[in-house]
Every structure is written in structure tokens, then in C-alpha cells.
Amino acid sequence: MERLPPGQILTQRFPILTYGEEPEVSREAWRFALSGLVARPLTLTYEELLALPQVELTRDFHCVTRWSRLDVAWKGVRVRDLLERARPKEEAVAALVRSYGGYTTNLLLEDLLREDVILAHTLFGQPLPRERGGPVRLLVPHLYAWKSAKWVREIELLDHLELGFWERLGYHWRGDPWKEERFQEGPIPAASLRFRSRKEGP
Template sequence: MAQVPPGQIVTERFPILTYGEEPRIPKEAWRFELFGLVEAPFTLTYADLLALPQVELTRDFHCVTRWSRLDVVWRGVRVRDLLERAQPRPEAVAALAYCYGGYTTNLLLEDLLREDVLLAHTLFGKPLPPERGGPVRLLVPHLYAWKSAKWVRGIELLDRLELGFWEKLGYHWRGDPWREERFQEGPVPAASLRFRSKKT
């Protein structure tokens, strides 16, 4: 059996967990905006996304509720490539992801720059279904699954850590499954992050 983070149980099922109503966004209506502390903000349509260089990868998927699904196959566009196009400003250290339906989650810029972080539109060779976050979701496989925001519609770069939906309710500000960062204990490092650089 493959190694999994502490406290996780491997399942062959792929549970669907959603808070609130499930948005239904037609592909032709979907838009994604990359904005905030960038030199060249832009907006993508679904057709624009499919026209960009595509990546297929296999990654394990770890939920904070203690299940892990191994060898999940995704296809999409590297967020790192989108950030390169947008040209983050030197003071940008963190981000807030926005989703249809009102959900948000925060991330560090250094996490978004990893090579396996995607805007994913395909799951196991098929278009991503609405219940899994389709037409497009964020995939951040090295963090707990709540960071892989479903129905993503935008990413804003910031000079500080601004907490998202679950983080404001007590979930950990980062969510590393290998460190079991499930819930926040102690202060959130917003002040110190403001002075960090992605180059350090």
C-alpha cells in the first residue's frame, strides 16, 4: 500500500462533500479572473483555458475528514503558467481563490507555484462533473482537499494572508496533510507573511 499522511484511511470510493448548494455553471458562461497584485491581470473563458498548454497528472487526494483516494488522474492547466503570464508583483505573497457559490480559500503564492497545481477540467479522462467542481476546479494536491476549491472563478494575489471560508471557521490556515494541519492552533501568521518575498 502506498504511504499516506498520518491519520488518513485509504478508500476506493471518492466521496463528494459540498457545503451549501451546488452551483451549475455552463461551460460557455464560465469565466476565470487572475487579478490583484499582478502586472497583467486577465480573464479566461473555458475555450481560452482549453487552448492553453495542457498537463495530465496522477496525484493522491487527501480530505481533512480523514479519507484518501490514491492515483487520481487529472487534466488541466498549470496555475504556475497562468501566474507567469500575470506577472506577480514583488510584494505578492499569498492569494485568495474565489468560487461560484461564494466559497473562498486562501493559499500561499509559493504553493500555487508548484508544478502540480492546476486549474483542472478533466477527471479520469472525462469532463469534470458539476458535483466534483466542474466545469473547472482548483487542484492543490499537496494540501488537504478543501484547498482544491470547486467551481473556481478567480484568484486574487495579496500582500497578506486573508483567510477563506473554512479557515475563518477554524480550519488551519495552510492545511498540510503530512503535518496534520487540520485545525488552527495559535495565531495565524498574517503579519509576518506581509514582509515575505516569494524569492526568499
Template sequence: MERIPPGQIVTERFPILTYGEEPRVAPEAWRLEVGGLVEEPFALTYAELLALPQVELTRDFHCVTRWSRLDVTWRGVRVKDLLERARPKPEAVAALVHAYGGYTTNLLLEDLLREDVLLAHTLFGKPLPPERGGPVRLLVPHLYAWKSAKWVRAIELLDHLELGFWERMGYHWRGDPWREERFQEGPIPAASLRFRSKKT
């Protein structure tokens, strides 16, 4: 099976790309809020996150700037487990992920519910360093890396697609590396993603 998406170059390095200032959030100060269109909104501390069932997985990591790092090992908590606890409302179709420092990115709910999407706190067996998004970042390995928001602080479920920071700058609304969805070239399907009740 082919591992390298089109247009990507494999590197042994692991570049760090950050727009703006790098937030510094101590683990004891970190909080995650899960809310929006959910039945049971809640918040987690870092200690509470570590007390949940943990998953370790190894995945390839693809940056929109055309480099790929293979076999990156992460440890964290499945976002699917957190969303099941929150109980998304039927009209929820997408999410806006918020980070410390003001960064945001959008994701479809179906992408967040994949088994290998994590809130990661460990990289290669060590606590996630601040420059890589520590203490906790999102990991969405099947999409370009800008979707894996660093310093994540909230997941907000919505009934429509609301573009995040890079998406408003012209990056693709989804970011599938196998389709080379780097930049938005056609209309953004916001209207088609807005929830419609079964009665309409």
C-alpha cells in the first residue's frame, strides 16, 4: 500500500512550523472544554485526561508544505471517546477546534470520530514539548498537519462548517493529503454541510 501522498517528500527531520507567538501552558493550568451542540458539555484538566483510557499509535505525519515524517508514535485519548461522553446532538455535523493563542481549525464530525484521532500528550514516549503543541495537541493523521491543532483548549460542535484560521486564509476546508487538498480552488460547501432536519 502506498504511504506517501502525492507531492510529498519524506524527511527524517521533524520541522516545527508555528504562526505567531508560541503559547506556554503549564500542564496544571491546561483545560479542555467540549461543548457547542452536545447534550453533556464538560471540561477536563490535564490530570483528568491522563486518568482516562489511553491509546498509543504510530502514524505518518503529512505537512501541507510538502514534507512527510513516517512512523511517528503518539499517546493520548481518543477524541471519539470524549465526544461520546458529550453526546453530540443530531444536528451536529462539524467542529471548530480552538487553541490557546487564538488559533482555530475546522473539522467534520465524521473526521473527529475516527479511531486514530487523538488528544495527544506524549510524542515518542516523552511528554509533548511546548513547541510541538504541549501539553496537549490534536492529532488527525489522515489530514494535513495544520488540522492537528497544537495547544488545543476546546472542541465546539456546530451545525455548519465554520472556517478556521488557515482556512480563512485560503487553505482547503478539509485538507485530505491523498487528494492534495492544499488550497481552496472551488466553492466552500458551507451551505451543503448545514444541518437540515428530516422534515425539510
């Protein structure tokens, strides 16, 4: 099975790319909220996150700047498990992810529900360092890395697509590396995405 998406170059390094200053958030001060269109809004401390069922994943990591690093080892909590606890409302179709420091990115709810999308607190067996998004970052390995928001603090479920920081500046609204969805060309098909019962299907 091919592991390198089109247009990508393999690297053994693990570059760090951050726009703006790195926020400094201690494990004691970190809080995460799952909010918006959920029946049971959820708030977690770092210790509460560690007390939940954990998953270890090894996944490839693809940056929109055209480098890929294979076999990156993470540990954390499945976002799908948190969503099951929060119980998304029927009209929820997308999410806006917010980070400490002001960064945002958007995702479809169906992407958040994948089994390998996690809130990651450990990288290669060590606590996630600040420069990598510690104490906790979102990991969405099937999309370009800008969707894996560092220093994550909130996921808000919405009934529409609300573009995040890089998406408003011209990056693709979804960011699938296998389709080379780097930059948006033409209209945004999902920008008009509104409530549609998930029971109805596409």
C-alpha cells in the first residue's frame, strides 16, 4: 500500500512549524471543552483526560508544505469516545477547533468520528512538548497537519461549516493529502453545509 501522498517528500526529521508565538499552558492550567450542539457539554482537566481509556497509535504525518514523516507514535484519547459521552445533536455536521493562542481550524463531524483521531498528550513515549503542541494537541492523521491543532482547548460542534485561521487565508476547507487539497480553488462546496439529518445520508 502506498504511504506517501502525491507531491510529498519523505523526511527523517520532524520539522516544527508554528504561526505566531507558542502559548505556554501548564498541565495544571489546561482545560478542554466539547461544546456547541451537544446534549451534554464536556469539560476536562489534564488529569481527567489521563484517567480516560487511552489509545496508542502509530501514524504517518503529512504537512501541507510537502514533507511527510512516517511512523509517528502517539498516545491519547479518542475524540470519538468523548463525542459519545457528549452526545452530538442531530443537526451537528461540523466543528470549529480552538487552541490556546487563538488558532482555529474547521473539521467535519465525520472526520472527528474516525477511530484514529485523538487528543494526544504523548509523543514517542514522552509527554508532548510545548513546541509540538503540549500539553495536548488534536491529531487528525488522515488530513494535512494544519488540521491537527496544537494546544487544543475546545471543539465546538456546529450545524454549518465555519472556516478556521488558515482556511480563511486560502487553504483548502478540508485538506485531504491524497487529493492534494492544499489550497482552495473555486467555490467552497461545504461552505453552505447546513443541517441535514445524518439518517438521511448524502
